[in-house]
Amino acid sequence: MANLNDFKTRLRIAKEKLKSSSRNTDNDGNISSMGSAFKLSTDLVAHVAVGTIIGFILDSWFDTKPWLIIIFFFLGSVAGILNVIKTAQKMQKRD
Amino acid sequence: MATNPMHQFQVYKIGPEIKIAGIDLSFTNASLFMLLSAFMICVVLFLGTKEKKIIPGKFQLISEMFYNFIAKMINDTAGSKAKPYFPFIFSLFMFVLFCNMLGMLPYSFTVTSHIIVTLLLAIFIFIAVTVIGFLKHGFGYLKLFVPSGVPVVLLPLITVIEIISYLSRPVSLSVRLFANMMAGHTMLKVFGGFVISLGMLGGWLPLGFSVALTGLEILVAFLQAYVFAILTCIYLNDALNLHH
Numbered sequence: 001m002a003n004l005n006d007f008k009t010r011l012r013i014a015k016e017k018l019k020s021s022s023r024n025t026d027n028d029g030n031i032s033s034m035g036s037a038f039k040l041s042t043d044l045v046a047h048v049a050v051g052t053i054i055g056f057i058l059d060s061w062f063d064t065k066p067w068l069i070i071i072f073f074f075l076g077s078v079a080g081i082l083n084v085i086k087t088a089q090k091m092q093k094r095d
Numbered sequence: 096m097a098t099n100p101m102h103q104f105q106v107y108k109i110g111p112e113i114k115i116a117g118i119d120l121s122f123t124n125a126s127l128f129m130l131l132s133a134f135m136i137c138v139v140l141f142l143g144t145k146e147k148k149i150i151p152g153k154f155q156l157i158s159e160m161f162y163n164f165i166a167k168m169i170n171d172t173a174g175s176k177a178k179p180y181f182p183f184i185f186s187l188f189m190f191v192l193f194c195n196m197l198g199m200l201p202y203s204f205t206v207t208s209h210i211i212v213t214l215l216l217a218i219f220i221f222i223a224v225t226v227i228g229f230l231k232h233g234f235g236y237l238k239l240f241v242p243s244g245v246p247v248v249l250l251p252l253i254t255v256i257e258i259i260s261y262l263s264r265p266v267s268l269s270v271r272l273f274a275n276m277m278a279g280h281t282m283l284k285v286f287g288g289f290v291i292s293l294g295m296l297g298g299w300l301p302l303g304f305s306v307a308l309t310g311l312e313i314l315v316a317f318l319q320a321y322v323f324a325i326l327t328c329i330y331l332n333d334a335l336n337l338h339h
Contacts, residue, residue: 032318047263049263050263079260
């Protein structure tokens, strides 16, 4: 019986530990630094590319060439830079 | 032909041509390596879970390590709410990892060096995450595009920027994996070509580079699978725990 009680306490402690560790924290996990370097570089490029593509599609919809593609190129660049700054801030907070 | 560094990425048919409703469904070397990696994952995990010993053997150790690695990653990034999605993220990680690692073998084919494969995976994740987000939060999920504490004047601009950054997720996810794998394999092949063309006199330097690059490529192969899986977890976290 002592053995069972011992096990019960251990189970309780383990469950509490799990509960406290499984609380969601506001971070990107412990992504390794090389991984986050890959993430930052491709994110910057992808945002600009997606912004430009959206501009191109809207331009051919509304027949407003070349204005929307120019606007969305800059919006995409802004989005990319903002995203990089956000990610970098999160990384700094974690350290 | 053999010295062309892009030749290794060529997709060719194996066996007869199969056409169903005008769509070419022939079995190619890409399909072969996808099946091979799926088969190898099954073999490793089957051998790992066959005998459940207290002191694990090699395969059991590897399977347990993968399991713990992914379970911890999901728990750390997306919280306990993401536990039901463990099987999907585990399969995703294992598939990308095994495709990358099989590609490191000489004379093999790297499935993940083709953008159509990675883009399909990324688009599937993107749609799944969006659907999960709308199912969990209803139209409240759209709050993701409207960050709190922004002046009303700037709100339309910020919303457009947030939408661009949401839409660029599948692009950056797929391009990262594809570009890394393709660039690495091309570079290996180019340096391999230098060894042959410089011969016994000058070939030693590129040979050294080739050896170093092979090590780097194995690291990158693992890292890209890891980044792919962890970013899926981060996107899932956005969909499950909306906090903006």
